[in-house]
Amino acid sequence: MKTLRLLVDANDPETRSSREAIDRAAEILRGGGTVAFPTETVYGLGAHALDEEAVGRIFTAKQRPAWDPLIVHIGDPARISHLAREIPANAQRLMDVFWPGPLTLLLPKRAEVPNLVTAGLPRVGLRMPAHPVAQALLRAAAIPVAAPSANTFGRTSPTRADHVAEDLDGRIDAILDGGETTHGVESTVADVSDEGCVIYRPGVVTLEQMRAVCQGTVTLRGPDTSLDMADDNAAASPGMSVRHYAPRARLVLIEGDGEFQKVAFGDAARQCEESGQSLGLMLPDAFQMAVIGRRARVYRWGNWSDPEELAQRLYAGLRWLDAAGVSTILCPVPRGEGLAVAIRDRLLKAAAKGGS
Ligand code: TXA
Ligand code: MG
Numbered sequence: 001m002k003t004l005r006l007l008v009d010a011n012d013p014e015t016r017s018s019r020e021a022i023d024r025a026a027e028i029l030r031g032g033g034t035v036a037f038p039t040e041t042v043y044g045l046g047a048h049a050l051d052e053e054a055v056g057r058i059f060t061a062k063q064r065p066a067w068d069p070l071i072v073h074i075g076d077p078a079r080i081s082h083l084a085r086e087i088p089a090n091a092q093r094l095m096d097v098f099w100p101g102p103l104t105l106l107l108p109k110r111a112e113v114p115n116l117v118t119a120g121l122p123r124v125g126l127r128m129p130a131h132p133v134a135q136a137l138l139r140a141a142a143i144p145v146a147a148p149s150a151n152t153f154g155r156t157s158p159t160r161a162d163h164v165a166e167d168l169d170g171r172i173d174a175i176l177d178g179g180e181t182t183h184g185v186e187s188t189v190a191d192v193s194d195e196g197c198v199i200y201r202p203g204v205v206t207l208e209q210m211r212a213v214c215q216g217t218v219t220l221r222g223p224d225t226s227l228d229m230a231d232d233n234a235a236a237s238p239g240m241s242v243r244h245y246a247p248r249a250r251l252v253l254i255e256g257d258g259e260f261q262k263v264a265f266g267d268a269a270r271q272c273e274e275s276g277q278s279l280g281l282m283l284p285d286a287f288q289m290a291v292i293g294r295r296a297r298v299y300r301w302g303n304w305s306d307p308e309e310l311a312q313r314l315y316a317g318l319r320w321l322d323a324a325g326v327s328t329i330l331c332p333v334p335r336g337e338g339l340a341v342a343i344r345d346r347l348l349k350a351a352a353k354g355g356s
Contacts, residue, residue, distance in 0.1 A: 033174070036158075049073075062153050100130040103190065106190065108122060252330050279327075299321055
């Protein structure tokens with residue numbers, strides 16, 4: 001199939017040409033087709049959430065296994081009652097504060113939501129995105145839109161329309177190109193009840209922010225434990241336990257703190273060079289001195305003490321180094337709170353062994 005490229009100005013989705021692009025995309029969605037669109041986190045690959053055949057096209061295009069459930073995006077919170085059977089008070093609190101925004105809530109699903117969307121699970125992931133293009137599209141389509149990240153299953157999520165095209169050109173109906181996404185990593189996925197909340201996937205809304213709003217306990221299925229997750233956890237939120245977000249090159253993570261981490265990064269780069277590997281570096285500014293004189297393709301990742309910037313540029317960097325054809329990518333892993341938790345989670349999964 002030919003994939004349409006529809007341009008839209010994210011700063012002003014109301015211009016005539018932006019409007020036309022959005023209306024066209026909405027029409028495709030309503031008719032059961034697939035459209036990639038920007039959200040504030042990453043690009044999503046959307047289809048009519050209540051049309052099982054349309055949802056099936058997402059799985060086919062992404063080569064995504066049927067056990068991995070999809071997030072349903074809504075433009076209007078009033079829609080929730082059509083999709084979820086109940087809204088715990090904690091969910092309402094979180095929605096009041098973080099919607100529209102990068103938070104996905106798992107709520108008991110109504111029978112109208114196809115089992116394909118939730119991979120047979122009893123809850124459906126709901127999110128109301130904040131991106132102006134996503135909002136305009138959802139309003140124009142006036143349907144709930146199921147949308148996973150718009151990449152081939154297991155690969156790095158797309159933060160630009162070109163990334164989507166790299167993976168899905170010819171496999172989907174259209175790409176709504178609204179430029180770069182804002183945050184660069186995915187939404188926080190949380191299971192909410194009146195007792196509290198379990199974060200299955202750390203994301204842009206941080207644990208600290210959730211704790212400030214949610215009553216009861218807020219716990220994180222940690223990025224480290226998720227690598228050896230037991231089967232019961234995997235069943236609670238599939239897609240969390242396997243290799244994901246991965247570049248094609250071998251990804252080698254450098255742990256540590258402060259100067260030790262920089263020395264370790266420099267040593268690893270030297271060893272890779274000596275063993276003749278074609279090397280790519282995810283290079284934060286603060287690490288430059290450690291790799292002076294190394295032969296490597298370098299992606300200037302940004303300010304090591306600015307997790308917002310690191311998150312925004314993470315996937316673009318991994319894709320850029322892949323495109324440069326390196327065989328090994330060295331990447332220091334951030335530690336700490338806030339958004340660093342999400343960056344760390346993605347890197348650990350991207351470097352994990354095992355099939356995606
Ligand atoms: O930021 C985001 O969340 C992006 C944008 C496009 O909204 N979407 C995204 O979707 O990252 P995806 O499919 O790549 O990741 C969604 C993950 C699934 O792999 C699964 O682990 C979890 O969210 N999930 C979704 N629905 C679920 C459900 N009903 N029960 C348990 N986990 C669910
Ligand atoms: Mg994904």
